[in-house]
Amino acid sequence: MTSTNVYHGSCHCGDVKYQVRLTLPPTMDTDRNAKTVRIYKCNCSTCQKMGFFHCRPISLTEDFIVTSPADIKDVGDYRCFRKVNGWYFCKKCGVRTFGVGGAWEQEELDVEKWAGRESDGKTQTVWKTKPIWYKGPDMKGNQEEREVHYVSVNAVTLETGEGGVDLRKWHEDGYLIYVDCRDFSEPSMTPHAQGMY
Numbered sequence: 147m148t149s150t151n152v153y154h155g156s157c158h159c160g161d162v163k164y165q166v167r168l169t170l171p172p173t174m175d176t177d178r179n180a181k182t183v184r185i186y187k188c189n190c191s192t193c194q195k196m197g198f199f200h201c202r203p204i205s206l207t208e209d210f211i212v213t214s215p216a217d218i219k220d221v222g223d224y225r226c227f228r229k230v231n232g233w234y235f236c237k238k239c240g241v242r243t244f245g246v247g248g249a250w251e252q253e254e255l256d257v258e259k260w261a262g263r264e265s266d267g268k269t270q271t272v273w274k275t276k277p278i279w280y281k282g283p284d285m286k287g288n289q290e291e292r293e294v295h296y297v298s299v300n301a302v303t304l305e306t307g308e309g310g311v312d313l314r315k316w317h318e319d320g321y322l323i324y325v326d327c328r329d330f331s332e333p334s335m336t337p338h339a340q341g342m343y
Contacts, residue, residue: 148169148170148171149169149170150167150168150169150170150262151167151168151170152165152166152167152168152260152261152262153165153166153167153168153304153305153310153311154304154305154310155243155244155299155300155303155304155305156243156303156305157235157236157238157239157240157241157243157303158236158239158241159236159238159239159241160214161214161215161220161236161237161238161239162212162214162215162221162234162235162236162241162243163212163213163214164210164211164212164213164243164244164299165210165211165213165257165261166201166203166209166210166299166304167203167205167208167209167210167261168183168201168203168209169182169183169204170183170321171319171321172184172185172321174320174323181204182204183201183202183203183204184200184201184202184298184323185200185201185202185301185316185321185322185323186200186322186323186324186325186333187199187200187322187324187325187337187341187342187343188200188324188325188327188341189324189325189326189327189328189337189338189339189340189341189342190327190328192226192227192233193327194340194341194342196233196242196300197302197342198233198242198245198298198300199300199301199302199313200245200298200299200300200301200325201298201299201300201301201304202297202298202299203297203299206248206275206295206296206297207274207275207276207277207295208274210244210274210275210297210299211255211257211260211272211273211274212244212272212273212274213257213270213272216271218250218273220237221234221235221236221237221243222234222235222236222237223235228282228283228285230247230280230282230294230296231245231246231247231296232245232246232247233245234246241300241303242300242303243299243300243303244297244298244299244300244303245296245297245298245300246275246296246297247278247294247295247296247297248275248276248277248278248294248295248296248297249275249276249277249278250273250274250275250276251273251274251275251276252271252272252273252274253271253272253273253274254269254270254271255269255270255271255272255274256268256269257269257270257272275295275297276295277293277294277295278293278294278295279291279292279293279294280292280293280294285327285330301313301316320335322335323335324336324337324338324341325338326338326339326341328340
């Protein structure tokens with residue numbers, strides 16, 4: 147049985163805060179266009195060095211908001227290779243909270259209503275993402291033109307305990323897959339070459 151809930155995430159010091167809506171359990175469909183949450187570890191050098199534990203919501207535009215800090219420029223942004231995706235981190239404590247490929251836009255949002263809770267109608271300014279158009283090299287060096295929109299929260303920055311997530315349960319229940327970004331082979335239930343558990 148699936149259920150949809152909003153989970154809070156933050157860096158260690160709490161300066162960077164976000165919320166993500168997840169429908170669990172994920173369907174273990176390898177089709178990249180399947181409408182499912184994606185929970186995975188990747189063997190690319192970036193994710194390996196950062197220890198990034200990917201958790202991607204279904205709707206990148208509607209299921210992820212940043213509630214703090216007030217200005218997204220106050221969050222650190224590391225970009226590598228094609229410089230399309232930003233790997234965001236807290237400038238105070240250094241924790242990597244999420245990765246985004248796309249543009250940021252501010253929105254006044256009733257966060258309680260967005261989260262499916264009873265609301266008093268108050269709104270706050272949040273940051274959401276939207277797609278951008280990319281023209282440049284793909285992962286193999288070939289030229290491409292396409293729309294880019296990518297959102298992945300670092301699952302280790304999600305709040306745990308009551309109302310939070312249990313990463314051990316995700317592993318034990320088989321929610322986690324391993325993605326091969328070195329040789330581009332099919333996703334697996336065990337790490338690929340040079341990958342990590």
